[in-house]
Amino acid sequence: MIKYSLLLILTIGIFSMCANKKSVQFEFPESMSETLKNANQANVEKGLALYRISCAKCHTDTVKGKERIPDFTSEQLSNYEFRFANKKHENNLGETQVTQDELILINMFFAYKKKNK
């Protein structure tokens, strides 16, 4: 019985995690063409996936059961030095761990992520 309850809790847990993961929203400027929006959509989703792999474990909080990703600015992210801004970055964000191309996509994700209230 306990075994089944655990399995149920696990299943619900996984489901709600997936549901939460979908809830990240993006905002593109009105003036942006549909073609560009669609192209950007694909890139920001890649950026989100990369953020989850390389950054989320330290930077995503859970607020009232919902995922809360910080609103990092392009100034904060564009600087090469941010890879070494602190000991944790130094150990986790070396060029072999997160490539320049990956950082560009992560940057793009933050540029178009809907800001937290």
Ligand code: HEC
């Ligand atoms: C192993 C933990 C860890 C990982 C992984 C990590 N960070 Fe950080 N990060 C920190 C800590 C600790 C700080 C300094 C305290 C703070 O602002 O939370 C920090 C600070 C920052 C800041 C500066 C915030 C400010 O106040 O100016 C930015 C921007 C940032 N991280 C972005 C990222 C991005 C983007 C990634 C993924 C590519 C990442 N971090 C991965 C731990 C981490």
